[in-house]
Amino acid sequence: MLGLSQFTIRARLAILSCMLLIVLAGTTGYLTRTLSDEAAATARAADMFALADQANSARIAFGELRYWNTDLAVSQLTLSEQKAAAARERLERDLDQLAAQKPSQIAKVRAELADYEKLAGQAVDAYTNDQRVIGNTLLAQARQHSLVLDELLGAMVSEVTSEARVARDRVVGEAAAATRVAYAIFVAAVLAGVLLTLLIWRSISVPLRALVSAMNGLIAGKAEVEIPPAGPDEIGAMARILALFRNTLFELRETLERLQSAQASLVQSEKMASLGQLTAGIAHEIKNPLNFVNNFAELSVELLEEVKQVTEPAVAALGGPQRAEFADAIATLTSNLEKIAEHGKRADGIVKSMLLHSRGDSGTRQISDINALVDEALNLAYHGARAQNQNFNITLERDLDKSIAPIEVVPQELTRVFLNLFGNGLYAASRRNQEGGAPDYRPELRVSTRDIGGEVEVKVRDNGTGIAPEFRDRLFTPFFTTKPTGEGTGLGLSISYDIVVQQHGGTITIDSRVNEFTEFTVRLPRTSRASPARAST
Amino acid sequence: MTVSILIVDDEPDVAELFRQRFRREVRQGTYVLHFAGSGEEALGKLNDGFLPELIVILSDINMPGMDGLELLREVKQRRPDLPVMMVTAYGDEERRRRAAEYGAFEFVTKPVDFDLLKTQLGQLPAASAPEAPH
Numbered sequence: 001m002l003g004l005s006q007f008t009i010r011a012r013l014a015i016l017s018c019m020l021l022i023v024l025a026g027t028t029g030y031l032t033r034t035l036s037d038e039a040a041a042t043a044r045a046a047d048m049f050a051l052a053d054q055a056n057s058a059r060i061a062f063g064e065l066r067y068w069n070t071d072l073a074v075s076q077l078t079l080s081e082q083k084a085a086a087a088r089e090r091l092e093r094d095l096d097q098l099a100a101q102k103p104s105q106i107a108k109v110r111a112e113l114a115d116y117e118k119l120a121g122q123a124v125d126a127y128t129n130d131q132r133v134i135g136n137t138l139l140a141q142a143r144q145h146s147l148v149l150d151e152l153l154g155a156m157v158s159e160v161t162s163e164a165r166v167a168r169d170r171v172v173g174e175a176a177a178a179t180r181v182a183y184a185i186f187v188a189a190v191l192a193g194v195l196l197t198l199l200i201w202r203s204i205s206v207p208l209r210a211l212v213s214a215m216n217g218l219i220a221g222k223a224e225v226e227i228p229p230a231g232p233d234e235i236g237a238m239a240r241i242l243a244l245f246r247n248t249l250f251e252l253r254e255t256l257e258r259l260q261s262a263q264a265s266l267v268q269s270e271k272m273a274s275l276g277q278l279t280a281g282i283a284h285e286i287k288n289p290l291n292f293v294n295n296f297a298e299l300s301v302e303l304l305e306e307v308k309q310v311t312e313p314a315v316a317a318l319g320g321p322q323r324a325e326f327a328d329a330i331a332t333l334t335s336n337l338e339k340i341a342e343h344g345k346r347a348d349g350i351v352k353s354m355l356l357h358s359r360g361d362s363g364t365r366q367i368s369d370i371n372a373l374v375d376e377a378l379n380l381a382y383h384g385a386r387a388q389n390q391n392f393n394i395t396l397e398r399d400l401d402k403s404i405a406p407i408e409v410v411p412q413e414l415t416r417v418f419l420n421l422f423g424n425g426l427y428a429a430s431r432r433n434q435e436g437g438a439p440d441y442r443p444e445l446r447v448s449t450r451d452i453g454g455e456v457e458v459k460v461r462d463n464g465t466g467i468a469p470e471f472r473d474r475l476f477t478p479f480f481t482t483k484p485t486g487e488g489t490g491l492g493l494s495i496s497y498d499i500v501v502q503q504h505g506g507t508i509t510i511d512s513r514v515n516e517f518t519e520f521t522v523r524l525p526r527t528s529r530a531s532p533a534r535a536s537t
Numbered sequence: 538m539t540v541s542i543l544i545v546d547d548e549p550d551v552a553e554l555f556r557q558r559f560r561r562e563v564r565q566g567t568y569v570l571h572f573a574g575s576g577e578e579a580l581g582k583l584n585d586g587f588l589p590e591l592i593v594i595l596s597d598i599n600m601p602g603m604d605g606l607e608l609l610r611e612v613k614q615r616r617p618d619l620p621v622m623m624v625t626a627y628g629d630e631e632r633r634r635r636a637a638e639y640g641a642f643e644f645v646t647k648p649v650d651f652d653l654l655k656t657q658l659g660q661l662p663a664a665s666a667p668e669a670p671h
Contacts, residue, residue: 287626291648292550299557348648 004203005231012200023189034178041171048164051101055160058094059153061087066146069120073127109152116145207235269501279478283354290347297341304334350489368411370456371400371449377418378447385426392430399448407456407526413499420492421460421520428464458522466514541587543571545579545596558651576603580611592661598625609639
């Protein structure tokens with residue numbers, strides 16, 4: 001498996017084809033050679049059989065020759081002589097052909113034949129001269145030779161025949177062996193081919209299946225899906241591309257999340273900015289009529305005083321009940337006007353706070369020690385709270401990171417932010433104390449600063465009443481407050497948001513649990529990236 | 538010695554407010570108050586001349602038509618020595634800078650602190666320029 005996956009799929013298929021082709025070519029070569037060998041052997045065997053036939057024919061021809069020679073000797077007929085000559089001719093032809101294959105034996109045959117013919121010729125001559133006794137003797141002698149000759153020829157026939165049989169048996173045996181070898185090669189080739197095909201198939205299908213399941217996982221949105229390890233082959237290349245694809249998907253997803261959160265905070269900033277502009281517009285419109293209300297109310301109090309002085313003699317002349325009634329009316333009128341002036345001033349305070357939203361970048365940036373700002377604001381806030389309520393007591397905890405290098409901020413604006421946050425914390429803690437929680441409740445305000453690389457972090461944590469989840473979204477909205485009427489303007493956090501986010505390009509976040517704690521986290525970047533889009537009027 | 542003060546504001550109630558705030562001074566004959574509802578009207582009155590002598594102009598900045606800063610420039614061309622105090626609800630740097638550039642004597646932010654204003658008026662030098670001819 002591992003061996004095969006070292007090769008590309010193309011190479012694997014080429015290996016399979018080559019192996020099958022080599023087996024095929026080898027088998028074909030072997031069979032071709034064997035077949036041609038067998039054909040030659042078969043031809044030789046056939047030649048042997050033909051030779052045996054020839055030897056047999058020579059024997060028959062010699063038998064005829066002997067017969068007709070004997071007949072000639074006795075009958076002296078020309079026909080017999082002719083027949084003997086014809087047999088002799090056939091015998092000679094056969095012997096000539098046999099001589100090519102069996103020269104030594106044929107030489108013996110010819111020697112015997114020569115002896116026989118000499119004696120037979122002499123016998124014929126003896127009979128012709130009527131020397132019968134001599135003729136008979138000679139014939140008997142010729143007969144001895146003919147028997148030897150016949151024996152020689154007979155032996156040759158059986159010898160050649162048996163040689164031919166051996167040759168034939170060997171051809172048949174070799175053909176059978178070649179057939180067995182061919183079968184064996186075929187079976188081995190089929191087995192090896194099937195095995196190799198299976199191996200190649202597995203080496204492709206297993207990683208391919210893993211890849212497909214990884215792709216399905218990606219399609220289903222599982223970015224953490226495991227990509228099979230990348231080999232050197234085509235599937236490995238696909239796996240590498242898929243891994244790249246997955247990583248890109250990861251990055252895209254993260255980018256999308258970042259963009260979405262950036263968009264959310266942009267929308268929030270935009271909302272705050274437009275609210276700020278609206279607030280400023282309203283504040284300006286209200287400011288002028290409010291001035292008149294306050295001025296005329298104050299003036300009216302003064303004028304009433306003058307009325308009292310001018311009418312004093314006349315009032316003194318009045319009867320008791322009327323005088324009391326007049327004094328009462330004047331006093332009520334004065335008190336009403338004072339109330340108008342007082343509430344007008346309160347409204348003026350709110351309007352002034354609102355306008356702080358819309359002031360231009362009034363403060364200038366200065367290299368400031370954030371710890372010093374925090375410390376100063378904390379003291380101010382604490383003494384402010386003590387001034388309002390002598391019985392108020394709280395544990396203040398400072399955890400200031402002394403290693404924070406000074407950063408460039410607008411110090412008076414940040415002091416406002418810290419005053420707001422500390423003031424809120426002190427208020428929440430004292431409120432929980434007043435509401436009479438657990439008897440062992442100890443109000444506590446913890447302020448910590450920390451250097452976190454590119455940003456400086458300030459955490460303000462109180463163990464006060466906490467903020468209900470339904471109020472969280474509206475915390476930074478202008479005029480939103482949970483304090484009783486007259487105690488809070490609902491602008492503190494809104495202004496703080498403006499200063500931290502819009503002016504300093506930082507963030508302000510909140511974590512809280514009702515009746516446990518509230519923690520504000522302000523982060524200020526070291527390098528200024530304040531939004532230039534500020535509400536200004 | 539009785540002197541005149543010219544107050545320029547498009548808001549009619551401003552006149553009433555100043556009258557009441559300065560009622561004692563007017564009664565005692567310290568000041569004579571004059572009012573104009575626009576920059577143009579103020580220039581007209583300045584051309585006509587004042588009796589008694591005009592020592593200061595108090596002008597709003599935001600007015601329809603000729604605004605306070607334009608009025609300031611016109612006045613400074615005619616009476617370079619006449620102090621002009623600018624009164625505005627918008628206490629921003631830009632307006633302050635332009636008012637100072639055009640030669641405003643003082644920049645007063647609304648709401649007007651009348652006690653402070655009276656002190657400032659008391660410290661004004663009597664105008665030395667001759668009265669404009671009738």
